[in-house]
């Protein structure tokens with residue numbers, strides 16, 4: 001484990017923002033930190049990165065106690081905060097050189113490192129612009145380059161793709177995936193597709209409490225539930241399928257039925273029996289695992 005968060009609690013006044021939060025992250029993997037608005041994601045990230053104190057609990061980064069030794073730990077962490085604070089009047093190169101200087105890097109190495117990161121984050125075409133003149137996607141690249149400048153082993157990214165257009169979104173995700181190799185990455189997001197696209201592990205937080213922590217594949221498989229999606233030529237009625245427990249119409253309306261089941265073989269038999277008995281024309285019958293969005297809604301709404 002390169003990052004271990006244990007029983008972290010945090011109050012803002014009388015409001016408990018974090019309640020015994022524990023989870024861990026491993027090198028070479030991207031952990032999706034998922035939660036609705038106000039769940040406690042940014043608060044957790046600010047505590048890990050030393051920007052905020054905790055009321056109780058422990059954070060260990062590469063074996064070091066981050067809350068007790070922030071100066072020792074902060075060089076090991078790269079942080080892209082939610083609002084990506086940058087200096088709009090600075091030029092990209094100037095800003096990155098300035099940031100590198102804050103880590104006490106040698107002047108002779110700074111230029112080389114900045115050039116390397118400009119290349120890596122594809123900032124090259126915009127490199128002569130001031131930060132204030134950049135599009136949001138390019139500003140995120142600068143934020144990422146800034147977070148990576150000291151080659152940290154742990155990377156904390158707070159909603160790195162919020163507000164990006166679909167093309168920028170794909171590019172930034174690709175970039176995160178690329179820079180994540182050999183690092184431990186925690187990425188907070190509301191976007192389930194993002195987690196499905198680039199994360200191997202998932203932690204779900206709601207109202208300051210951890211509700212799930214698992215590899216993504218296990219979370220999806222472990223629900224034990226699959227969905228059968230049936231499409232017919234004719235409109236259907238839910239009462240015909242009352243033998244099956246969880247049945248609803250799908251997104252396509254009354255010609256599409258979704259059956260949630262832990263026994264797909266038996267449910268498929270029942271469905272086909274009804275189709276035959278009612279002489280309906282079957283267009284398709286497919287099986288899918290539950291997507292993360294459905295699981296997330298179930299996990300957070302059952303709290």
Ligand SMILES: Nc1ncnc2c1ncn2[C@@H]1O[C@H](COP(=O)(O)OP(=O)(O)OP(=O)(O)O)[C@@H](O)[C@H]1O
Nearest residue numbers: 012015017035036037038039040041042043044082
């Ligand atoms: N500085 C603060 N003072 C008082 N309350 C705060 C402060 N920062 C956060 N909170 C509250 O703590 C809770 C957790 O907030 P936090 O920003 O950590 O959630 P989040 O999961 O990052 O939300 P979002 O996805 O909306 O960014 C919220 O109820 C929020 O209003």
